[in-house]
Amino acid sequence: MxxxxxxxxxxxxxxxxxxxxxxxxxxxxxxxxxxxxxxxxxxxxxxxxxxxxxxxxxxxxxxxxxxxxxxxxxxxxxxxxxxxxxxxxxxxxxxxxxxxxxxxxxxxxxxxxLPDVAPNPELRQSLQGLTLAELRERLASYGPLHNATDLDSPQRAIRAIEIADYIRQQRLDGVLHxxxxxxxxxxxxxxxxxxxxxxxxxxxxxxxxxxxxxxxxxxxxxxxxxxxxxxxxxxxxxxxxxxxxxxxxxxxxxxxxxxxxxxxxxxxxxxxxxxxxxxxxxxxxxxxxxxxxxxxxxxxxxxxxxxxxxxxxxxxxxx
Missing domain, CATH: 3.40.50.300 (P-loop containing nucleotide triphosphate hydrolases)
Known part of the structure; x- marks a missing residue:
């Protein structure tokens, strides 16, 4: 390719x-x-x-x-x-x-x-009120595949963090493939x-x-x-x-x-x-x-x- x-x-x-x-x-x-x-x-x-x-x-x-x-x-x-x-x-x-x-x-x-991740209401609630810059910083902490390249709204950043958090947990549990x-x-x-x-x-x-x-x-x-x-x-x-x-x-x-x-x-x-x-x-x-x-x-x-x-x-x- x-x-x-x-x-x-x-x-x-x-x-x-x-x-x-x-x-x-x-x-x-x-x-x-x-x-x-x-x-x-x-x-x-x-x-x-x-x-x-x-x-x-x-x-x-x-x-x-x-x-x-x-x-x-x-x-x-x-x-x-x-x-x-x-x-x-x-x-x-x-x-x-x-x-x-x-x-x-x-x-x-x-x-x-990347798996099809269901919404995480508790995580979403904990992220409410953070600025877009703070959300991007949080997202970057999950690793290089989750930066804020095309995220310019809090809603999209929160969704990206939700997915990144799920993947991190899957890796810790040894079930991500x-x-x-x-x-x-x-x-x-x-x-x-x-x-x-x-x-x-x-x-x-x-x-x-x-x-x-x-x-x-x-x-x-x-x-x-x-x-x-x-x-x-x-x-x-x-x-x-x-x-x-x-x-x-x-x-x-x-x-x-x-x-x-x-x-x-x-x-x-x-x-x-x-x-x-x-x-x-x-x-x-x-x-x-x-x-x-x-x-x-x-x-x-x-x-x-x-x-x-x-x-x-x-x-x-x-x-």
Whole structure:
């Protein structure tokens, strides 16, 4: 498998599509919010980008559950393996896992299996009143697979702590097991200078707000009957635009608060990716400032070298 990571607004989808086109492959999304139907603009699905040189590249794990539900890593992992197994059975040599949710990517690369955890009312009660920063600090104490990469609301942080606490107890009792094997993968990561990343995020947000698509999308979700608190649960665009539509934020306050939140989110994404290296993964970096075709050439060179190495190590005559 080929894994393509990168922060928001780095151009992951465009590169993944070009890679899939060249390799005759298909794309699996590793994005915790693109699973929701109707949440398109705020999650940056950019579905038009999946058509390249007249060919539409098949994609998976996008638009698989209704907006308003609370999907989780447990369910996504099962869905991922169903699709991944199907792709390999159809002869897809290098499925491409592409996204910015490092937790999801690392979970399948390592073969972690997180159980479907029931609510823990006592634990939830004990966490009530803690600030988001305090909740993130508590979550980090459970280990590297439970940081706050895409958690920007207390509700999501509390749920993550609930799962982490359950897993810790299962480990102590010796009953936690891995259902899935690790997946061998070449990991590519698009990088951008901090100021360029921030400039892209700001420009994209300004455009989405000025053309009305983002606010219109959130209004449509509310009009469809989704409760405001459910949209706020998803964080980032859906949290702040919902608060704006409820009259809690002015248009200027919306832009300022959301811009800051997305910058912080992108920083946490890069922190996660660097943490993967400390946890034993090798990441091959691609300069996000390069033209698309040069990025593609660089990615193909990494793949060629990786395949050559894999061929040597798997050879019966290899020493």
């Amino acid at each position: 080929i894994t393509l990571l990168g922060p928001t607004a780095s151009g992951k989808t465009a590169l993944a599509v070009r890679l899939a086109h060249r390799l005759g492959s298909e794309i699996l999304s590793a994005d915790s919010r693109q699973v929701y139907c109707g949440m398109d603009v705020g999650t940056g699905k950019d579905l038009s980008e999946y058509t390249y040189q007249g060919k539409t590249i098949p994609y998976h794990l996008i638009d698989i559950v209704p907006a308003g539900t609370k999907y989780n890593l447990f369910a996504w992992q099962h869905a991922f393996h169903q699709v991944y197994t199907s792709l390999r059975e159809r002869g897809i040599q290098h499925p491409i896992l592409c996204g910015g949710t490092g937790l999801y990517a690392e979970a399948v690369l390592r073969g972690y299996h 891995s259902e899935y094997p690790p997946i061998e993968s070449l990991i590519l990561c698009i990088t951008l200078p901090r100021e360029e990343r921030r400039a892209r995020i700001t420009a994209r947000l300004r455009q989405r707000l000025e053309d009305g698509n983002l606010i219109g999308e959130v209004q449509g979700l509310l009009d469809s009957g989704i409760a405001p608190e459910d949209l706020i649960y998803y964080g980032l665009e859906y949290k702040f635009v919902t608060q704006h539509l409820l009259g809690q934020l002015t248009r200027e306050e919306l832009f300022t608060a959301l811009e800051t939140a997305i910058h912080q989110f992108a920083k946490r994404q890069m922190t996660w990716f660097r943490g993967m290296e400390r946890r034993g993964f090798t990441l091959h970096y691609i300069d996000g400032l390069l033209p698309r075709e040069e990025q593609l050439s660089q990615a193909l060179a990494y793949i060629e070298a990786w395949e050559a190495k894999e061929s040597i190590t798997s050879s019966p005559t290899a020493i």
